[in-house]
Amino acid sequence: MQHTPRPLRLLVLTHSFWPEHSPPQRRWSSLTRYLVPSGWDVSFLAPAPRFRGAVEQGGGLTIWGRERGPLGETIHRVPYLSTGHGRVCKLADQLFTAAASTVRGLFTGPSDVILVTAPSLPLLATGWLLARLRGVPFVVEMRDAWPNLAEDANLVRSGGKSVINGVVEFVQNHADLVVTVTEGFARTLRERGVRSVVTIRNGVVLGNTxxxxxxxxxxxxxxxxxxxxxxxxxxxxxxxxxxxxxxxxxxxxxxxxxxxxxxxxxxxxxxxxxxxxxxxxxxxxxxxxxxxxxxxxxxxxxxxxxxxxxxxxxxxxxxxxxxxxxxxxxxxxxxxxxxxxxxxxxxxxxxxxxxxxxxxxxxxxxxxxxxxxxxxxAEHAEYSDLATRYDAHLRDLVAAKGAGRGLSASAPAEAPRPAPAAGRRGGAAGRDAAMGDHRAA
Known part of the structure; x- marks a missing residue:
């Protein structure tokens, strides 16, 4: 009897996810709808929804709990600290959720790859630590040009800038793969000496647009x-x-x-x-x-x-x-x-x-x-194509780092087919899961 490889397990750390409407939610809901049928067991580590409408759409969500998302993904929840828009509120909230994610991440089960999607800078350190503790490949997805953006925005004083720059650059330099959403920032990282960088831009699902x-x-x-x-x-x-x-x-x-x-x-x-x-x-x-x-x-x-x-x-x-x-x-x-x-x-x-x-x-x-x-x-930013590229890069990491543990990173026998279109499930959250991003990433 032919052995069927088990799904590869991807844990994504993010500062916001379904049923909220946010840049990482829209990007990763769109990618997940293609990664799941291509042989990935995708799970997310994210704060509980912050806004009333999101809580109502999500149903009975519990802090520190686990739930099943609309595309078959598993979502592990942590508490959040603040919903404020100010810089201090955002930084405090990100530090708090990063610390909570470090604790929760110890109990999410085994993973073959850990990926953190920024710009939540404290979460970068959490992802690096969890990946090192588990001995699995670590992927950093930089949706904004950090730490360059922190300098332009004067987010912190000069002493703090050097600390932030040092932490971000350390994580980027020690990641197994850094994913950017623009070619320009990928070029900047390569010039800075980051060894493994690819560009997988944001996109849309044209069938739902x-x-x-x-x-x-x-x-x-x-x-x-x-x-x-x-x-x-x-x-x-x-x-x-x-x-x-x-x-x-x-x-x-x-x-x-x-x-x-x-x-x-x-x-x-x-x-x-x-x-x-x-x-x-x-x-x-x-x-x-x-x-x-x-x-x-x-x-x-x-x-x-x-x-x-x-x-x-x-x-x-x-x-x-x-x-x-x-x-x-x-x-x-x-x-x-x-x-x-x-x-x-x-x-x-x-x-x-x-x-x-x-x-x-x-x-x-x-x-x-x-x-x-x-x-x-259709040629450059269709999520079905972007997800295929992501799938190939992630499998390469597993093959390079996990072959000795008997993991199968081979491609599926046939081209991945998307999960049922999120826009047909009814409700704003379902429709938005297949849409492109409405804000700067």
Missing amino acids: PRLLPPPQGRERLEVLYLGNHGESQNLERLVEAAALVGDRMRLTMVGQGSRKASLQELAARLDAPVRFLPPEYGSAVFERYAEADSVVVSLRDDWKSFDATIPSKTYEVLSVGRHITAIVRGEAARVFADAGEGDVVSGRAADVARLWEGLIEDPARLRPRSSGRAWV
């Missing part, structure tokens, strides 16, 4: 949408200022939450800007919001050098849905839009953004997107 009908013609005003995090990284003040310059010939809709939302609302009121603020939306509501828009904004601040090698992960979804894109980005993100042949890349000056929007009002034909964006995503 519709191409929308064109927006209505002959509107009285231009409808511009920003959907995502309202934080320091996006520098959204310039959007409000640009909207104020254009005036009542347009309306800017800002959907989401973040540390700067209150100040943005105050700025809009002070400038009498045509801006509408809405709470975060998920699932099918996101596509409904895209359908209402003439142009969708993708924005990163242009005064942090680390963002030269950063691509907002919602870039790929916006390229797929068929809307004009106001791209306030530079570096690698700007090159993605140029390669895809979609959108207008503009500087971060409010006057330049306003000039672009006024040009769209005067010449509405510019709002018609091409089909090249979706075709580019």
